Amino acid sequence: MKIVSYLHESGVRGGVVIDDAVYDLELLLQGSTEAVHGATTSIREFLELYGDRIPAISAGITGLAAQDPVARVGALNDIRLSAPVPDPTKVLCIGLNYKDHVAETGRAFPEYPDVFAKFASTMVGPEDEIGGARISSNLDFEGEVAIVIGRRASEVSEGEALDFVAALAPLNDVTARDLQYRGTQWLAGKAVDGSTPWGPALVTLDEVGDPQALDIATRVNGIEVQRSNTQYQIFSIARIVSYLSSFLTLEPGDVIATGTPQGIGAKRNPPVWLEPGDTVEIEIEKVGLLRNRVGKPQI
Numbered sequence: 001m002k003i004v005s006y007l008h009e010s011g012v013r014g015g016v017v018i019d020d021a022v023y024d025l026e027l028l029l030q031g032s033t034e035a036v037h038g039a040t041t042s043i044r045e046f047l048e049l050y051g052d053r054i055p056a057i058s059a060g061i062t063g064l065a066a067q068d069p070v071a072r073v074g075a076l077n078d079i080r081l082s083a084p085v086p087d088p089t090k091v092l093c094i095g096l097n098y099k100d101h102v103a104e105t106g107r108a109f110p111e112y113p114d115v116f117a118k119f120a121s122t123m124v125g126p127e128d129e130i131g132g133a134r135i136s137s138n139l140d141f142e143g144e145v146a147i148v149i150g151r152r153a154s155e156v157s158e159g160e161a162l163d164f165v166a167a168l169a170p171l172n173d174v175t176a177r178d179l180q181y182r183g184t185q186w187l188a189g190k191a192v193d194g195s196t197p198w199g200p201a202l203v204t205l206d207e208v209g210d211p212q213a214l215d216i217a218t219r220v221n222g223i224e225v226q227r228s229n230t231q232y233q234i235f236s237i238a239r240i241v242s243y244l245s246s247f248l249t250l251e252p253g254d255v256i257a258t259g260t261p262q263g264i265g266a267k268r269n270p271p272v273w274l275e276p277g278d279t280v281e282i283e284i285e286k287v288g289l290l291r292n293r294v295g296k297p298q299i
Contacts, residue, residue, distance in 0.1 A: 001016055001054070001057065001058035001061050001167075001203075001204045001206070001207065002016060002017040002018075002201040002202070002203055002204075002207075002288075003015070003016055003017075003025070003043060003046075003084065003167060003201060003202040003203075003204070004016070004017055004022060004081050004084060004199070004200065004201045004202070005042070005043050005081065005082045005083065005084055005085070005086055005125075006022055006073065006079045006080065006081050006082065007079075007080045007081075007082060008073075011041075012042065012082050012086050013025070013026070013041050013042070014026065014040065014041065014042055014043045014045075014046050015073060015079075016028065016061055016065075017076055017201055018061065018062055018065045020075060020076050020077075021072055021073075021074065021075055021076060022072075022073045022074060022075075022076055022079045023065050023071045023072050023073060024071045024072075024073055025040060025043075025046055026039075026040045026041055026046075027068060027070065027071035028061065028064045028065060028068060028071045029046075029050075029057075029064075030068075031064055031067055031068050032057065032060065032064055033060075034050065034053050034056055034057055034060075036049055036050070042086070042087065043084060043085050043086075043202070043253065044085055044087055044088070044089075044252060044253035047148070047149075047150050047151075047166055047252035047253050048252045048253070051149075051150035051151040051166055051252045052150070052151050054150055054166055054167075054204055054206075055204075055206050058204050058206050058207070059206070080127055081125055081126050081127055081199060081200050081201075082125040083123050083124060083125040083126075083128075083197075083198060083199060084125075084148070084169055084198065084199045084200075084201065084202045085148060085202075085253045085255060086120075086123075086125075087120060087253070088120055088123070088253050088254055088255045089251050089253060089254055090117070090248075090250070090251070090254040090255070091117060091118040091119060091120065091122065091123060091196075091254075091255045091256075091257075092115060092116075092117055092118075092244060092254065092255070092256045092257070093115070093116050093117065093118060093173060093190065093256070093257040093259075094113050094114060094115060094235065094240055094256070094257065094258050094259045095114040095115075095116060095186070095259060096110050096114045096234075096259065097113065097114075097233050097234050097235055097240075097258060097259025097260075098228055098232050098233055098234065098259055098260065098261040098262065099232050099234060100228065100232065100261055100262035101259070101260060101261050101262045101263075101264070102234070103262070104262050104263075104264075104267045105267065109234060110234065112243065113235045113239070113240055113243050113244075115244070116186050116187065116190060117187070117191075118190055118191055118196060118257075119191055121191075121193050121194070122190070122191050122192065122193065122194070122195055122196045123196050123197075123198060123255070124194050124195075124196065124197045124198075124292075125197065125198075125199050125200075126197060126198075126199035126200035126290055126291070126292065127200075127292075128194065128197060128292065129194075129292065129293050129294065129295030130172070130174055130194070130195060130197055130274070130280065130292050130293065130294045130295055131192060131193055131194030131195045131295055132174060132176055132192040132193075132194070132195040133274075133275075133276045133294060133295060133296065133297045134297035134298055135176065135179070135192065136176035136177075136178055136179055136189075136192065137178065137273065138176060138177040138178040138266070138271070138273050139174055139175070139176055139177075139195075139273055139274040139294065140174065140175045140176075140177050140264055140265040140266050140273065140274065141172060141174060141218055141220060141225065141226070141264065141265060141274060141280050142172065142173035142174065142175060142218075142260035142264060143170070143171075143172060143216055143217065143218035143226050143260055143261070143282040143283075143284075144170075144171045144172070144173050144216075144257045144258055144259060144260050144282070145168055145169075145170070145171070145211070145214065145216060145230060145237075145257075145258045145284055145287070146168065146169045146170070146171035146198055146255055146256065146257050146258070147165050147167070147168055147211075147237055147240075147241070147255070147256045147258060148165070148166045148167050148168075148169065148202055148253065148254070148255055148256075149164055149165065149166060149241075149250045149251065149252055149253065149254040149255075149256070150164060150165060150166025150167070150252055151163070151164045151166075151252060152164075152249065152250070152251055152252065153241065153245040153249065153250040154245055154249045154250070155245055155246055156241065156242055156245045157242060158236075158238045158239050158242040159238075161237075161238040161239075161241035161242045161245070162205065162211070162237070162238050162241070164241060164245075164250065165205060165211075165237065165241060166202065166204065166205075166252070167202035167203055167204045167205065167208075168202070168203055168205070168208055168211060168214075168284070168287050169198055169199055169200075169201065169202050169203065169287065169288070169290075170198065170199070170282040170283065170284045170287060170288055170289065170290035171196065171197070171198035171255075171257050171282065171290070172196065172197050172198065172218075172280055172282050172290060172292065173190070173196060173257050173260060174192075174195045174196055174197075174274070174280075175189050175190055176188070176189045176190075176192050176195070177189060177265075177266050177273075179192070194295075197290060197292040198255075198290065199288075199290055200288060200289075200290065201288055203286065203287045203288060207286065208286045208287060209286065211230060211236075211237045212230050212231050212233065212236050212237065213229065213230065213231055214229065214230045214284055214285045214286060214287065215227070215228075215229050215284070215285040216228055216229065216230065216261065216282070216283070216284050216285070217281075217282075217283050218263065218280070218281065218282055218283075219280070219281040219283070220272070220274070220278055220279070220280055220281075221278055221279055222279075225263050225265070225272070226260070226261050226262065226263035226264070227261070227263070228261030228262065230258075232261065233258065233259060235259075237258060240256060240258060241256070244256065274294045275294060276294050276295060276296040276297065277293065277294060277296070278293065278294045279291060279292070279293050279294075280292055280293075280294065
């Protein structure tokens with residue numbers, strides 16, 4: 001199932017993509033045998049109510065669409081999409097999680113996941129421009145697999161951790177390196193307003209299969225700058241979820257970026273920085289393609 005958030009005259013609503021068309025998720029669920037009482041206009045609300053039933057809903061969603069054509073919003077190309085979860089409670093990120101990326105930084109392999117945070121104000125959608133050019137001349141690309149939590153998770157084991165993952169999406173962890181390197185903490189370089197695009201859709205695990213066997217590639221203006229596979233992650237997605245849940249409670253709609261592979265602009269000779277007007281693509285096998293332009297500085 002491909003889950004999206006789309007712009008409607010009443011605000012941002014949750015939808016699903018079926019055969020290149022967007023269907024309103026709340027309207028479809030009204031005809032489902034899985035339906036429960038409660039508002040599901042947003043994706044976070046949907047996950048709070050249905051996070052433990054996603055496989056069953058995914059299996060029947062095409063049939064629901066056929067039975068309820070009124071739920072069809074329109075062709076995907078005619079619908080403007082927002083960030084898949086516009087209002088996450090938490091945005092957590094893992095640094096130094098690909099073996100080749102750790103090697104290019106010259107650091108030792110981490111013993112535990114290296115965790116930092118972003119904010120909802122950092123996140124933008126698949127049709128938005130990448131912000132940050134006004135305050136940074138060293139914007140860098142980082143293609144990553146993002147996961148979205150579907151069920152409340154506290155102290156879950158690695159063996160059960162994937163049961164708490166709702167879906168995956170491409171994410172570009174754009175980093176202002178000049179801000180990042182001003183101190184020992186990464187926050188300033190990672191939390192620039194409107195600098196982190198992700199989407200276009202959340203793809204549920206029943207469509208993705210093994211999340212540790214996915215090709216990931218980043219392109220800038222059509223030139224490939226990163227390529228790897230999630231099998232080379234130091235900490236698997238299951239390990240990351242289990243570790244994070246050991247010290248904080250993960251809630252439905254929380255976003256976790258799982259790290260970037262080798263090839264970042266800062267480690268090239270000479271360094272390669274994103275410029276206004278550049279197009280950046282993050283493509284993940286079985287998950288989708290994210291494409292955004294770097295915005296011009298706003299005066």
